[in-house]
Amino acid sequence: xxxxxxxxxxxxxxxxxxxxxxxxxxxxxxxxxxxxxxxxxxxxxxxxxxxxxxxxxxxxxxxxxxxxxxxxxxxxxxxxxxxxxxxxxxxxxxxxxxxxxxxxxxxxxxxxxxxxxxxxxxxxxxxxxxxxxxxxxxxxxxxxxxxxxxxxxxxxxxxxxxxxxxxxxxxxxxxxxxxxxxxxxxxxxxxxxxxxxxxxxxxxxxx
Amino acid sequence: xxxxxxxxxxxxxxxxxxxxxxxxxxxxxxxxxxxxxxxxxxxxxxxxxxxxxxxxxxxxxxxxxxxxxxxxxxxxxxxxxxxxxxxxxxxxxxxxxxxxxxxxxxxxxxxxxxxxxxxxxxxxxxxxxxxxxxxxxxxxxxxxxxxxxxxxxxxxxxxxxxxxxxxxxxxxxxxxxxxxxxxxxxxxxxxxxxxxxxxxxxxxxxx
Numbered sequence: 001x002x003x004x005x006x007x008x009x010x011x012x013x014x015x016x017x018x019x020x021x022x023x024x025x026x027x028x029x030x031x032x033x034x035x036x037x038x039x040x041x042x043x044x045x046x047x048x049x050x051x052x053x054x055x056x057x058x059x060x061x062x063x064x065x066x067x068x069x070x071x072x073x074x075x076x077x078x079x080x081x082x083x084x085x086x087x088x089x090x091x092x093x094x095x096x097x098x099x100x101x102x103x104x105x106x107x108x109x110x111x112x113x114x115x116x117x118x119x120x121x122x123x124x125x126x127x128x129x130x131x132x133x134x135x136x137x138x139x140x141x142x143x144x145x146x147x148x149x150x151x152x153x154x155x156x157x158x159x160x161x162x163x164x165x166x167x168x169x170x171x172x173x174x175x176x177x178x179x180x181x182x183x184x185x186x187x188x189x190x191x192x193x194x195x196x197x198x199x200x201x202x203x204x205x206x207x
Numbered sequence: 208x209x210x211x212x213x214x215x216x217x218x219x220x221x222x223x224x225x226x227x228x229x230x231x232x233x234x235x236x237x238x239x240x241x242x243x244x245x246x247x248x249x250x251x252x253x254x255x256x257x258x259x260x261x262x263x264x265x266x267x268x269x270x271x272x273x274x275x276x277x278x279x280x281x282x283x284x285x286x287x288x289x290x291x292x293x294x295x296x297x298x299x300x301x302x303x304x305x306x307x308x309x310x311x312x313x314x315x316x317x318x319x320x321x322x323x324x325x326x327x328x329x330x331x332x333x334x335x336x337x338x339x340x341x342x343x344x345x346x347x348x349x350x351x352x353x354x355x356x357x358x359x360x361x362x363x364x365x366x367x368x369x370x371x372x373x374x375x376x377x378x379x380x381x382x383x384x385x386x387x388x389x390x391x392x393x394x395x396x397x398x399x400x401x402x403x404x405x406x407x408x409x410x411x412x413x414x
Contacts, residue, residue, distance in 0.1 A: 007407075014406035019387060041387050079409045086405070093307060097300035098401070103385055107402045108409065147412055148405060172408035174401055178310055180226060180248050188411060190404040194305070194381055195314045197397040198293070198355060199221035200214075201379035202286045202315065204395060205354055 005054045010078075012051055015041060017074045018107075024067045033064035080108035087146045087170075089161055090153030091116035091124065091131045094176055098150055099127040112144045117157075134161075141168040151175040162189075212261045217285075219258055222248060224281045225314075231274045240271035287315035294353045294377075296368055297360030298323035298331065298338045301383055305357055306334045319351045341368075348375040358382040369396075 019041055023029040034045035034052075052058050055077055059065040075081055086109050088098050099114050114126055117134045124131045132140065140146070149170045151158055158177035165173065172188045175181055178196075181189050226248055230236040241252035241259075248255075259265050262284055266272040282288055293316050295305050306321050321333055324341045331338045339347065347353070356377045358365055365384035372380065379395045382388055385403075388396050 010410045011407045013410070014403040015387075017406070018385060018400075018403065022386065042389075077410065078406050079412055079414045080406060082414050084405070084409060084412075093300050093304035097304060100300060101401075103402060107406070109402065109405060148408065150401065171412055172405070174404050174408075178225060179229065180222075182249075188408045190408060192399050192401070192404065193225075194308075194357065194399070195310060195316065196221040196225065197381050197399065198291070198316060198379070199224070199285050199287060199314070200218045201355065201381075201395045201397060202291060203217045203220070203284065205286055205291075205378055207286045207289050 009051045009054060012043070012047075013074055013078055016048065016051075017071060017078070017080075020067050020071050020074070021107075024071065029067055031064050032067055032070075034059070037065075075108075078108075082108075083110045084108060084148055085110055085112045085144050085146045087112065087137075087141060087144070087149045087165075088114040089116075089134070089137070089149060089151050089165070091118070091121045091126060092152060094152040096126060098152060099129055109148070111150075112146065113140045115140075137161075137164055138168040141165070141170060146170060148172045148174070151177050153177055155179045216258045216261060219250070219254075220281055220285055223255065223258075224278060224285070224287075227274050227278050227281070228314075231278065236274055238271050239274055239277075241266070243271075282315075285315075289315075290317045291315055291355055292317055292319045292351050292353045294319065294344075294348060294351070294356045294372075295321040296323075296341070296344070296356060296358050296372070298325070298328045298333060299359060301359040303333060305359060306336055316355070318357075319353065320347045322347075344368075344371055345375040348372070348377060354378045356380050358384050360384055362386045 023032060034048040038045040038048050058070050058073055088095050088111055091114050095114055099111055104111060113132060114129050115132050115134045115137055116122060121131050122133045147170060149165045151173060155177040158175060158179060159181055162173060162181045166183055166187055174190045176192050178193045183189055230239060241255040245252040245255050265277050265280055295302050295318055298321050302321055306318055311318060320339060321336050322339050322341045322344055323329060328338050329340045354377060356372045358380060362384040365382060365386060366388055369380060369388045373390055373394055381397045383399050385400045390396055
């Protein structure tokens with residue numbers, strides 16, 4: 001049944017989850033409604049109800065959603081009831097930012113290793129980690145049960161590293177390297193390229 | 208007419224543009240086809256033809272697309288015939304990565320200023336820029352005709368800075384701060400949050 005749920009719906013669930021956590025933790029709210037959640041996120045309440053209805057009945061007409069219950073359910077749906085080990089490949093400024101980012105652990109992820117090929121960077125202390133040489137990639141992925149990798153490396157080497165990661169058992173990649181990556185069926189790639197995002201916006205601007 | 212073109216179509220044009228540039232510059236290709244472009248990007252050729260047909264007739268049956276011509280047309284459509292000045296707010300590791308990123312200028316963007324509130328960072332040389340105090344934000348945006356800003360700052364201050372940027376004339380924001388930002392109609396916000404992207408992928412993984 002889940003296979004029929006559109007990926008675009010799946011993509012909105014983490015946004016709901018983030019906002020619900022914000023409401024519970026910072027604002028101390030106990031219950032909410034699709035109207036309030038929608039207003040906070042700029043999404044229609046009908047869209048939110050429809051998205052959630054794919055997975056069951058989470059709220060009651062009139063009383064709305066119990067926030068911690070809905071958070072719990074979304075975490076189960078998104079497989080966030082465990083902490084996922086993540087490897088970061090590339091120890092430049094972006095790699096630094098990722099390893100030192102404090103928002104991973106509380107949201108389901110733990111950066112367990114960071115790699116580089118640069119002799120000057122290998123051995124460097126970075127947050128709670130030490131930068132490791134790229135030739136240890138396969139060994140580390142296997143030992144740490146890493147299924148997710150983040151690429152913060154130059155585009156010229158992104159495909160080669162991707163091939164190695166996939167061979168070593170990585171199932172999901174988040175790439176900050178500009179350019180499309182080719183992966184086998186069943187492997188997921190998500191991209192983050194600031195230029196792609198800004199070029200989409202300049203379409204709407206007056207030069 | 209252009210107002211009717213779905214934003215999701217606009218969002219794919221920069222991806223076509225990036226791949227076409229790759230084909231022209233690195234691979235030295237002169238012509239291509241929707242089939243080849245689609246194969247390289249994992250998008251159907253029919254989708255590419257349909258997307259481009261919103262804007263005119265760019266290829267010929269049998270001979271395909273002349274790459275530099277199509278690049279030129281896409282740059283015009285996306286308003287990339289000028290270089291857009293960009294401000295970066297937040298001079299941490301991510302701000303460093305953005306200011307030192309060499310992929311902006313050739314793709315239509317120029318980081319002209321970087322700001323922080325931290326006295327230790329203000330005055331620091333960062334790439335070709337010097338970190339400026341946040342109180343100079345409005346003055347700098349006005350002087351440099353900045354319409355696009357990138358937020359690489361803590362989420363607690365993201366909304367306040369957004370409000371100031373919008374008041375100062377910024378029209379498009381790319382935010383790396385986790386959390387939804389509220390902006391007036393006509394202002395665009397694009398988000399980049401690695402956790403949101405990874406949580407979308409863990410849905411498909413086996414815990």
